[in-house]
Amino acid sequence: MTVNDDSFTNWKNREKIAESMIPVIGKLHRERDVTILLHSRSLVNKSVVSILKTHRFARQIDGAELSVTETLPFLQALTTLDLGPSQIDLGMLAAAYAADDRGLSVEEFTAAAVSGATGENKIERGEGRDVVLYGFGRIGRLVARLLIEKTGSGNGLRLRAIVVRGGGEADLVKRASLLRRDSIHGQFQGTITVDEATSTIIANGNAIKVIYANDPSEVDYTAYGIKDAILIDNTGKWRDREGLSKHLRPGVEKVVLTAPGKGDVPNIVHGVNHDTIKPDEQILSCASCTTNAIVPPLKAMADEYGVLRGHVETVHSFTNDQNLLDNYHSADRRGRSAPLNMVMTETGAASAVAKALPDLKAPISGSSIRVPVPDVSIAILSLRLGRETSREEVLDYLREVSLTSPLKRQIDFTTAPDAVSSDFIGSRHASIVDAGATKVDGDNAILYLWYDNEFGYSCQVVRVVQYVSGVEYPTYPAPAV
Structure with missing residues (x-):
């Protein structure tokens, strides 16, 4: 042979x-x-x-x-x-x-x-927790896919309803089609049917009511048999406590925002500060995709080496907020054609670090450039460390963090010498350390962190929802602390 x-x-x-x-x-x-x-x-x-x-x-x-x-x-x-x-x-x-x-x-x-x-x-199995999606855009549909995937025995999270504004004829069919097929993330894994008579999408046996409303005040969720639900607002229309409180309608107990929260709304990065959520907190934010990408590795580096200051430059895929072709936009540069230009813009990720890592006193600055790719971004995190080290030591440390630490669901690690952005479409981690690009010189370190700003972020959102709903189950053997 x-x-x-x-x-x-x-x-x-x-x-x-x-x-x-x-x-x-x-x-x-x-x-x-x-x-x-x-x-x-x-x-x-x-x-x-x-x-x-x-x-x-x-x-x-x-x-x-x-x-x-x-x-x-x-x-x-x-x-x-x-x-x-x-x-x-x-x-x-x-x-x-x-x-x-x-x-x-x-x-x-x-x-x-x-x-x-x-x-x-052992933990006793509960009845499951109702979840409502307010809005059904890029993040909303990916969160829906994840919730359906994780339904399991039906005792965990249950996506019960989606709230959208009416879109005219065949609205329900078109929304179901967008859930079924995605140009970036591929086909939905399972079957989807539509019951227009009851305004319901049935995905892998999950009956999801589609509720049409122009404002949160129009909805009484108990009328649909929904109780004690967690509502995920992925519209970004309301970002402070006053605005998000509009969602606290009959049948809704907590509100989770998929954008950076303003004012006193807690910004949560799962794996870093999710355990600080107070049991009676009704409104919280999952921060931004970029904040979720940089905060876990920043925490890891601060824990081991100390961080005196830092700067993050994000090279970010274009988003639905930009124009396909040059047209009026309220922002200075986002009106210019997204698929034809690199577009300089702002990022709130650096300032959001303080909310997620209040013990980190190091100043962190940031800026961003939108580039003509539809998904996956990279954050270049430049740090002044508290002590000198070597490239080999940093890589060995981050590799171990990605494999065995409590941050292993947030931080991934790649040694592929030919890695490019499309390789990380569908990554469930908040960020992926590119070992080949990492630079270390004494007390200066530059980390290159890939992240699927759509799917990886959606995974972080679902982890937060699992935690606050009580269905984030412990892992065995327990990871090293």
């Missing part, structure tokens, strides 16, 4: 194992609200090839690919346990088991490692 034959046989064997994992992963998710991860990447509803590619990602940890033959025994061990709602990382289990010297079997080790999610310790 040739080397090629050996490689092909090995691949087919791994495909067979990955196929056997899919129904187990799906059953745990549907019946127990258990999400199976591999180094913070979800394996729920993934194909055979996606599962194998995710295992290959483990090369970043110790230079060797993690095999499904190594993780399957841990997955099998989980099926024998009385698990409650949780997230369980097979990659972390495998790595921790390899470093353990107690001589335990896989079954014994797994039971001990996830004991916080079993027996008397």
